[in-house]
Amino acid sequence: MELFTDYTLRNVTLGSMLLGAISGLLGCFAVLRRQALLGDAMSHAALPGIALAFLLTGQRDPFTLLLGAAIAALVAALWLLAIVRTSRIKDDAALALILAVFFGFGLVLLSYVQRQPTAAQAGLKSFLFGQAAALVERDLWAMLAIGGPALALIAIFWPQVKLISFDPDVARSLGLPVRRFEVLLTGVLVAAIVIGLQTVGVVLMSAMLIAPAVAARQWTNRLETMVLLAAGFGALAAFIGAWISAQGERLATGPVIVLAMSALTAISLLIAPERGLLWRRWRLMRQWQIGNGE
């Protein structure tokens, strides 16, 4: 498999799989907590953070830019929660508004950056659709450095996180600081988004959070199994996507990964035991046949 021996391809494949696994795992909590689209809004909102980080520091190393992205995404998420809490604007409108406004501001900053005479600005635009082909080893370490602590936090607070994901009211009545854990989970989501920005870009990032979780949910009712499955699905889709896009010219890795993930999700929705649509239909037919004495 040259996917793992060729240096460039190895980085692309490993990086994408790392991203798929981490975002798939962390996306589960967003989907369970009915915040699937928060990831979409936050990934768009990260754009001005990237541009500002570059403008302020003049650096193009992944840590600086991703830190800027994380801060912007977090600001967007907090503003969003504040809008929904303090006004009559519902969360759908608040999400769409924040997404578009932050992204628009990001474009303003990007167009400003592009007029700067420095050569280092090249490549900032790749954050729009991602550029998996440009992943280098340093990016992989950045992913691990951001994703590792996020995963560790989830592991440490597993019982609390589990309870809050399923029933925040019960968690509150048991005296858990639910608000604090919500901020923690939002922060973890930000980490997942930030990791994916370079590979699949701000536009398609939401799919990497939502699709693995939805696919995994169909196969199990246990959260432990679900998060592991989602991580597996994410990594598998990333592997398939990286493999397919290595086959042909002009097959951008990000969109191919998203399509592979969508296919896995569609298959899960159709054939997963107990829940899948085809499964349910098949069982109905069986019952009907049994009922007819066959």
Add this chain to the structure above:
Amino acid sequence: MLTPQLEVQLIAVIIAAACALPGVFLVLRRMAMLSDAISHTVLLGIVLAYLISNSLASPLLFVGTAAMGVITVWLVEMVSGSRLVREDAAIGLVFPALFSIAVLLISRYTGNIHLDTDSVLLGELAFAPFDRIELLGIDLPRALIFGGGALILNAILLALFYKELKLATFDPALAATLGFSPAIIHYGLMTSVSLTAVTAFDAVGSILVIALMVAPPATAYLLTDRLPRMIGLSVAIGVAAALSGYWVARWFDVSIAGAMATMAGIGFGAAWLFAPQRGIVAQALQHRSRRERFAVQMLTLHLLNHESTGDAAIECHPRHLIEELRWPPAFANAIVRRAEQSGLVRRQGDVLCLTEQGRALARDL
């Protein structure tokens, strides 16, 4: 003839108005995120229509994109209708998949022609005046004609179906019993959103379409309770964001579409903070004034309880309020002053006593 600068502003204003009209109902019906989905998936409609007709000006483009918008909504409803996935997650599943297909088709089959993902997402309003066609013998920018068409269409649809839309938005159950099909109204609105998105798309980019559809109506929603006023305000706010965004962009030499979205966001932020009744500041002021009114009532009650007893000299001293009612000194002084000003309490030496008016108030409590 208009100068290119005026033409750009005119295009922006018309598109802002055209987006605001369906946007009002998207916000009120809690479907704002569908505009996000649609504005991404119309790209697939454009690409497919382009691959079939080999032209970016064919009418097929409109049919294709409007159909794609409706297909998007239908797919989202089908996925969430299976009850396996919630609606928000369904949106997040459907549009990235369709958008990915569009991106791959573009990079694989259309080479580097006019249609590239950047311009579709970001738009380039500054170039809009160079793309011209003739209408009735007058040479006009294409974006102006298409945007104007979308505006007129949306205005006509709104005028024709205003009552139905209003009813279906605020009382869907009643609308259904009266025989208005919610599905027809829903898909009609979605078709209008898709058509508006595709006309605006080329000039301002898909993200600004979302900004112009959602931000002005959301801002107007904070300012008024009446639907006709909300529609009018949304159009006005959208137009203001477009014009101010244009001038900001020229001033700093940055992306016009991005600056318009930013101004729309600043407008919303201002309304969120300073709206007359619903703004954060107004809410805080109302909260304070309620608290003070309550405190004045407490004061009158306290004085009434103690005014005829022997310890009135102690109990009715302002310093005592600080101890017994646990009021911070500054707050206690403010409340006493407020009660004096409204003629409920007056000072006799060091001691406070009720006026007739204050006694009446305290008895009523």
